[in-house]
Amino acid sequence: MSLRVRDLHVGYATARVLNGVEFDIADGQSVALLGRNGMGKTTLVRALCGLRPPAVVSGSIEYDGVDICRMPVHRISRAGIALVPQGRRVFGSLTTLENLNVVSRRRAADSDDPWTIERVFDFFPRLAERSGSMARSLSGGEQQMLAIGRALMTNPSLLIMDEPSEGLAPSVLDVIQDRLAGLRSSGLAVLIAEQNVDLALDIADHVLVIDDSGTIAWSGLPEALRGDESLLERHLSI
Template identity: 50%
Template structure:
């Protein structure tokens, strides 16, 4: 189907034991960045795990580039072109920056664009070049986030899923992160950004989805959400000064 979105999620249910976390999620992601917002405990990370195959107890449909993902193991899903930057970065503290990047399996870029290489990573993140022989556990939080993104990019994905990338970062580093994500989107990379910070989400994506209690309850534009303080408070617990 020529008009099929890159990622299409239909009637998705997911469980932790007997706990029914995702309750019929409907969502699509195309080439335009999509930000998924919601308070803690609403199911955002569970959705990321379901898409990447890290949460096997699911039912429904997750289609990526025309292929069904439900039932596929994580390494097969990654090979199709989905890269995941998890909440908390999940780097190996004892490995150097250089060792992290050398561990990544390399794949061709599906759209024929310039592939991601270590040299290109160091151009995007000069701080990593300066610290290439430094153990990752000694990096700052912002540098660790750069490394987590770099590791994902080296797989040359078609879709980058990022779970709470601004968590614990200083404002100046968050600004750099936003700039980087915008640059990646302009380069043709599809992005699903999971965030709690309204300002970060709306700075990266013009399309927003709100998750509440395991369901997508509202899809809107960044402009409409920013102009609706009542819904910001209802769905996100965001006051007017926080939104500003």
């Protein structure tokens, strides 16, 4: 599976946010989307997943050769795209185990090693310990683990994450970062929209930087961005 975005223009009722965004994500590639607050990262994530608002004004989003630009959310999910939303948004009235079971899905394109409850619990042992706890009672870090595990239970071929490090304590962030690095080596394609530049550069093999014009202002290798102080200052205020 691969994602191909071309000349994408996206807006809300009162404002255009994205203007001519173009990029590709290849099978198994890990891509970081960076940019200051308000540049359109979450808008792009929502557009890719078919969430409304915003609305796609023009352009194309092709996934595995099919234009998904105006597909309903459930069909995009069934095509193999999973979202870990900003703010986690776990089902608070369900247990950890129920959160995972309720979205469980096997797809025809599944690998020989699909994501199951047991595999998610191996990936995040803390979730196994809290399997019977209501999701609302979990810590922020545990809820983030659950949000990632829940997305993996749909057995996606592309995992999109919106600000996965937001609000996490450093010790928990270390665990999340280690697990995300593990996903990178598993062959799963990943797009991570992040404010934490160090985290993003550590786990990605390609970087996109979005600017205040709503376009991709820079695209390249993490090492190139990390070594260019003027670029970091201009686009990310670092």
